[in-house]
Structure formats: C-alpha cells, structure tokens
Amino acid sequence: AQSVTQLGSHVSVSEGALVLLRCNYSSSVPPYLFWYVQYPNQGLQLLLKYTTGATLVKGINGFEAEFKKSETSFHLTKPSAHMSDAAEYFCAVSDPSGGSNYKLTFGKGTLLTVNP
C-alpha cells in the first residue's frame, strides 16, 4: 500500500525567502510522484511530476522538486517566495506498474503562507 506524509500542515515564510515543503512516501515499487497546488476556491493544478529519468524536476512558477530514492522523499522548493505562492500544496504518489490502476494517493496538504 502507498502512503504519503507531508511534514507540516502549515508553513509560513517571508516574501523572498526559500520555500521548502516536505514530502515523504512509501511505495512497494518506484513510484510516479506529483505536486499539486490549490489556490483558494479553485481546483487542483499540477505543479510538476516525476516519472522516470532526471531526478530533479522543474515545474511551473519557479518550483522544483528532487526525487531521492534513498530517502523516499520528493521535497518541493522555490528559491524566493512570492505573495502569489500562498496556497495549499499537495504531494501525491501513484503506482506506475498499473497496480490499482494508477491510483493516486495524496498527502494531507501543506498550507503555505507568505508574509510581506
């Protein structure tokens, strides 16, 4: 069974500071990994994903994440936070072998607050 743990339900940073949102997963097979962002009263939007190949993945809005197999982690970072980054972020994992037919398992989310 897959599971996702997002450390910190609420992260607060100053504008211009580094953003680091943590995600650890458990999976019996090398997974596909995803980060989604949800702005207030909007749907989920894909930020970036890791499937195969390069372990450092770049996404939209200046975000990136690195897949570290040895640490079973997929932390999301952005060098300099902007006020518009304030949102809730979800990490998710799926089984690429088609097991459970690509079921997505989500973390509980991290609410990012950006202070001026």
Next chain:
Amino acid sequence: DVKVTQSSRYLVKRTGEKVFLECVQDMDHENMFWYRQDPGLGLRLIYFSYDVKMKEKGDIPEGYSVSREKKERFSLILESASTNQTSMYLCVVVNSYEQYFGPGTRLTVT
C-alpha cells in the same frame, strides 16, 4: 485535452436523501476515480473503476456506492446522505501518469 465534467458544482441535500453525483469524460480512458476533499485530510479515495461495470473500493467506501454502465460515465451514489458526507467531491480520470480533474461538486447535507 481530456475534459472531465461533473453534474453539479454545488448541491444541497437533506439527511436521508439518495444523492447521485455524475462524472463524464470525453476521452476513452479506462480509469476513473472518486475522491472527497476535506480540510486537513487532503483527498481520500472513495471508489474507482478500471472498466465498464468494474469497480473497486478505495480507502473510505462506507456510505457510498458507484455505477459505471458506460465507459465515459462514472456515478457516485450516496444511498442515504448524512451530514458527515458534506464535502467537496472530485472526479479524476487517469491515463498512465496523466491525471485529469473534474471541477468538483461541493455537497452540503443538512
């Protein structure tokens, strides 16, 4: 692009009512999922289907059932709605590592 539509954006029902939430996709993808999203709990899987008339329970199936009579349509049924089923319901269509989200249905049970 795959388009995923859900029958209602907002729905208000009374306790004990039977509620139908529908999800329709415009592509020929096999895998369809129903999640509910609640603050602090993320998205939790209720049921999924990988083919017509096929269904599997997710992590929180209690109080729900599903129907998939046609490939493009996946329905979530609340047999007797309860207040603890007040939530945002999301339909997701998956093709390998591509996921397509419906706009969501915000259900309030009073």
